[in-house]
Amino acid sequence: MPVDFSGTWNLVSNDNFEGYMVALGIDFATRKIAKMLKPQKVIKQDGDSFHVHTTSSFRDYLLEFKVGEEFEEDNKGLDNRKCKSLVTWENDKLVCVQTGEKKNRGWTHWLEGDDLHLELRCENQVCRQVFKRA
Numbered sequence: 001m002p003v004d005f006s007g008t009w010n011l012v013s014n015d016n017f018e019g020y021m022v023a024l025g026i027d028f029a030t031r032k033i034a035k036m037l038k039p040q041k042v043i044k045q046d047g048d049s050f051h052v053h054t055t056s057s058f059r060d061y062l063l064e065f066k067v068g069e070e071f072e073e074d075n076k077g078l079d080n081r082k083c084k085s086l087v088t089w090e091n092d093k094l095v096c097v098q099t100g101e102k103k104n105r106g107w108t109h110w111l112e113g114d115d116l117h118l119e120l121r122c123e124n125q126v127c128r129q130v131f132k133r134a
């Protein structure tokens with residue numbers, strides 16, 4: 001039985017989101033708005049099948065995937081760059097490698113106590129987000 005990430009999660013901290021957005025080439029005006037946001041994540045997990053909806057007052061992002069199955073990701077409303085994404089389990093962590101134009105791009109989700117953690121990586125930048133159950 002894998003870990004269950006299902007639930008509604010609210011962002012409580014967002015370390016170096018600015019550096020991550022700069023690495024993705026997000027323009028100044030968009031970054032200024034984006035870093036004020038407190039997004040919510042709704043995760044629906046059925047075993048290895050995931051539906052992750054990140055919502056905010058500015059933009060939303062929906063990602064659906066199955067662990068171990070590579071898919072095309074469009075990053076629509078984020079940096080809009082297409083990449084090939086593959087999510088795998090590394091013990092109880094969900095690790096995504098996003099292969100494309102940007103080096104070292106990907107993310108990791110894990111649970112720690114009652115918190116949901118997300119590390120977002122691009123080039124030499126790491127953004128660390130923590131979410132609490134709504």
Ligand code: 1AG
Nearest residue numbers: 026034039052054056059060061063078079107
């Ligand atoms: C993700 O999480 C990232 C989801 O895939 C969105 C989080 C951060 C934003 C990423 C890049 C910044 C690009 C543009 C800034 C503009 C708007 C910010 C909007 C933020 C809310 C959507 C991994 C996993 C499943 O949870 O996606």
